[in-house]
Amino acid sequence: MVLFMAERVLMKGNEALAEAAIRAGCRNFFGYPITPQTELAAYMAKRMPKIGGTYLQAESELAAINMVLGAASAGVRAMTSSSSPGVSLKTEGISYMAGSDLPALIINVQRGGPGLGGIQPSQSDYWQATRAPGHGDLHILVFAPSSVQEMVDLVSKAYDLADNYRMPAMILADGMLGQMMEPVVLSEESDKPLPKKEWAACGHNNERKHNIINSLYLTATELERLVKERFERYAIIEEKEPMFxxxxxxxxxxxxxxxxxxxxxxxxxxxxxxxxxxxxxxxxxxxxxxxxxxxxxxxxxxxxxxxxxxxxxxxxxxxxxxxxxxxxxxxxxxxxxxxxxxxxxxxxxxxxxxxx
Amino acid sequence: MKDMNAILAGFGGQGILFMGKVIAYAGLFDNREVSWLPSYGPEMRGGTANCSVCISDEPICSPLVNNPNALIVMNLPSFDKFIDKVVPGGIVIIDSTLIDKKVERDDITAYYVPATALAEENGLKGLANIILMGKMMAVTNFCTKETMQKTLEKIIPPKKQHLIPKNMNAVEIGINA
CATH class of the missing domain: 3.40.50.920 (Rossmann fold)
Structure with missing residues (x-):
């Protein structure tokens, strides 16, 4: 471990989210621009190529979330970010990821709705995030930071819990937090490797059985067994993980x-x-x-x-x-x-x- | 001024957001709590720009300033929009080259600084914002000259470091205006 005196710097919430994700090990970002989160994607576009990561501006939100699904299937820490109308477009992919037990980080820097609504700060996606982040019986982890520092702290927490419970996590921010600058202390990226994901579809070299990532189960009883298993996990999370x-x-x-x-x-x-x-x-x-x-x-x-x-x-x-x-x-x-x-x-x- | 809740407002291109960043960084380097929040809404797209800057010794509750105790205005629409929002006892610094109007309230203190003209006369074109900020330093003591020097050294990119003396000159003119 390198000892590091962390410096207090001023950062916009959107940029701090991006930097925190990189330091949490994210090297794969897929997004599509929308106010008021665009600085996050812009920051990733600047940083990712320099550190051997991938920044890709997809042709749509739908494409971006499915790229996240693909990257997450291969076991890497992937991320996408958007704002309210864009997140609506991502809900299909979020549901597929929940149904495939895939961890990933989704950022919603909320703006007013419904529809295209406005571009100013809002918290009107609470229902979407907590009730129906996609179709089907599912939950995702939802974190609500209240400062730029907490945005940073919750990114690594969200990744860790998402990996641990194998499910998507969302940071539900808003235009005010995304746009404002505040002092923040970033911790150095850990040099410890992330826990290995035995389930990932990342090539088996004929050394093990192949892994399958899938959310389609046509046998009703098999589907029910999997959903119930998932809900047992949700019950543990509801017991152990609330933060306030x-x-x-x-x-x-x-x-x-x-x-x-x-x-x-x-x-x-x-x-x-x-x-x-x-x-x-x-x-x-x-x-x-x-x-x-x-x-x-x-x-x-x-x-x-x-x-x-x-x-x-x-x-x-x-x-x-x-x-x-x-x-x-x-x-x-x-x-x-x-x-x-x-x-x-x-x-x-x-x-x-x-x-x- | 113990806690400064400032609004800075003018046209896009006058360096309003940059001035706000300089003030916020100065607070950061003095180890205080700070926040900077730009307007990014439709008014921004119409060409006017404003931002809220808070400096305090306590955690900042709302980064959005509705009622400033310090206001800098660099155009008439901003003067009209914000002058009645200033809290009693607050201060307003007005670029009097660009705004003819006088403040009619007697419960706030107004400072008229012909910043744009002063910048022009002193070969500091484009630094009217920094002159006004210098005035704000003098009036509110939000930071010392030493902190400001350090701040500018930190936030002006390496390739533009030669502009630091010009900026400090603008600060000085503002302080004495």
Whole structure:
């Protein structure tokens, strides 16, 4: 191991995601440009050729995700990135990868929707990421960073878990995180080789039986067996892997739930409300799937009400209600794509909730 | 100014985003928390550019500045758009070569710097942005001259290092403007 004093540098979220992926061992990037994630692909285009990696701008999102599927089948760490409308196009490939038990990293730097929507920051793909990232019975790991540093940290985490559980992982960011610059410390790429993937279809040299990567199972019972097996894995993940941050929740009577860029704004509001003597705390889910259910349920023990703050029409509310078994009311405050909630607005909502 | 929440605004090509980066880097080199967020929306495509820059000793909550305590404007549309958003007690620095209007509020402090003309007169064409930033340094103390020198050395690419004295000259003119 080389000892390395990591330097604090300023980076755009999109570029930091790309550099973090490279340092996590990704050498295969396939993408198609779309605002507000294009800097990520541009960064890969510059860096990959210099380090012997592959950057390929595909003819479409569909082509890009299928190239990721191919690369992942060969056992390498592959990646694609896009923004909301582009991710919709990738969902077919994501489903195929889930059905083939393939690990890969998909980045969604969300913009407003539906349709072409807008190009401003949004969180309106929560349902897509957590409910139906593709057709069929499936989940993918979904990580929601709230700073450029966390974008970096979660990339390697996402790759490790994706490899470990053999499934696609997604970083669900948004236009604000993608476009902003913040100080970040990057760790050096590990010189330890990544764990070997015995299942990969990368040539067997007549030394072992060939591996097959496939998502088509025409025998119904065989398909069911595989899906059930996959869901046993999902159950382990739901038990072991939820990530979250608690802020001022110990004595909280009111709980704000927010993730990603919005959680920073919510935190500012919680801080202000505390100054006014309101016993309010924040739970920030870091994984959206698996959702931090236990953290929510624990906070609900003493809470009078919850408040979800999102840049959507309230897509996370259901998950919160399920997690706390509707033990107390779950309120909502949010804006849609591009209209970013302000700390003042959220503070008003907290005050309203505390008065009710 | 302990925490600076700044908006910098003008036309594309005036170096608005670069000026924001310089300020953010200066905060970084002083080991403070910083954020820089450009506008990338439709207004950007219409030719105007603005960015939010925050410098603080605490983690920055929202990188998007709605109500700045420091504002630099380099064109009239930006003046009109942001002047009422400045928090009471805040400051605004105006390129008075490009903007005739005067600030009508009396709860903020306005500094009129003919930056574009000063740049022209001093052979510093294109550095009006840095002159205005120099004024901001003088007014808000967001960083020292030493930090600024170090910042420029770090962020100006090797091939353009000869431009550092010119930039520092522009900073100096801004400080004294």
């Amino acid at each position: 941050e608690n802020y001022c929740t110990e004595d909280a009577e009111y709980i704000v739930v927010a993730y990603g860029a919005t959680s920073r704004i919510a935190k500012a509001a919680v801080k202000e409300a505390r100054k006014d003597g309101i016993k309010v705390g924040l739970i920030r889910p870091i994984t959206l799937w698996p959702f931090p259910k236990k953290a929510m349920a624990a906070a609900a023990e003493n809470a009078k009400a919850f408040l979800c703050v999102e840049m959507s029409m309230g897509q996370m509310i259901d998950d919160v209600k399920l997690a706390i078994n509707c033990k107390c009311p779950v309120n909502f405050f949010g804006h849609t794509g591009g209209v970013i909630p302000t700390p003042v607005e959220v503070l008003e909502e907290i005050k309203k909730m505390a008065k009710a």
